[in-house]
Amino acid sequence: MPPTHILTDIEGTTTAIAFVHRSLFPYAAEALEDFLARHAARADVAATLRDVPGEDKLATLRGWMAEDAKVTPLKALQGLIWRQGYAEGALRGHLWPDVAPALREWQASGLRLAVYSSGSEEAQRLLFRHSEAGDLEGLFEGFFDTRMGAKREAASYARIAGAWRASPGAILFLSDVAEELDAAREAGLSTCQLVRPEDGTRPSGRHPEAADFIGVTPCLQRSEGVAHG
């Protein structure tokens, strides 16, 4: 059966890698110290900080930022910091021009949509709520993040399928990163690699490929397990 559910990555798939690395990450890095000084006692911030190891939490967080660690406490704090940036209009979620029309069309045709990113659920919701193409948050019925596990582990995709109450074989996963697609396939999901030349991504040759969301259509017509050419 062709997929009935589409699970999409953000960075490199719906959104330019450059936006994440040159706008979102620097905004959070710049605001971190002041944000902690002002909000460390707030319940959500304090709860997150409890999961940051070490005496010097700021240093630990800065170390994680420097290595782009996909760890839940850092991702949670970045989401909380970006909330302010989106609210003030300093940030707007970048989407490639093909993304919003395709998402709307897929949802209108009955396909069920969700996101899986290392960015926190809050960060994902913000990006789509404040996107350059308008508020798209309502198109999605799930926002899965690192609490489901790492993106290169098959168990994470099995967990998502369970949480979404979907058969793994009914889900098509879209990502630019071949190792994430390998893990999703191992869990039984269908896969499609977004290879956007503008973003400098490279085809792996291991998965069906699309240069944009319009090019995903053949993957939606393909039944699980059918070879691709």
Ligand SMILES: CSCCC(=O)C(=O)COP(=O)(O)O
């Ligand atoms: C919600 S956009 C922010 C993306 C982000 O924080 C990130 O770390 C992207 O990592 P991914 O594993 O989704 O490429």
Ligand SMILES: [Mg+2]
């Ligand atoms: Mg990606």
